[in-house]
Amino acid sequence: MNKSFTGATVLCPTCNTRWFVQDQPWKLLCVSCYLERKGKTAPAPPAPAPIEPTMLRRLVQLCHPDKHGNSEAANTATRYLLGLKGGQHG
Ligand SMILES: [Zn+2]
DSSP states (O other), X not given: OOOOOOOOEEEOTTXXXXXXXXXXXXXXXXXXXXXXXXXXXXXXXXXXXXXOHHHHHHHHHHHOGGGGTTOHHHHHHHHHHHHHTTTOOO
């Protein structure tokens, strides 16, 4: 017994406040209620991947202004990379 789904916009029966597009037969709730039911509030943004200290040192060496005619780009990149080291020296 398949009902036909036309992608109609329906009122969420759980919260009765939000509308959602029922473009799939299994979509019975709005996204907020669906996430709530799963115990989640919102998807967490992925954490940026850390750069390994060895690689970071290599990048600093490669970007060093001395090797790029003291260009502004090299200075900016080096400063950024040194900032990633978080005050470590060496
Ligand atoms: Zn809802």
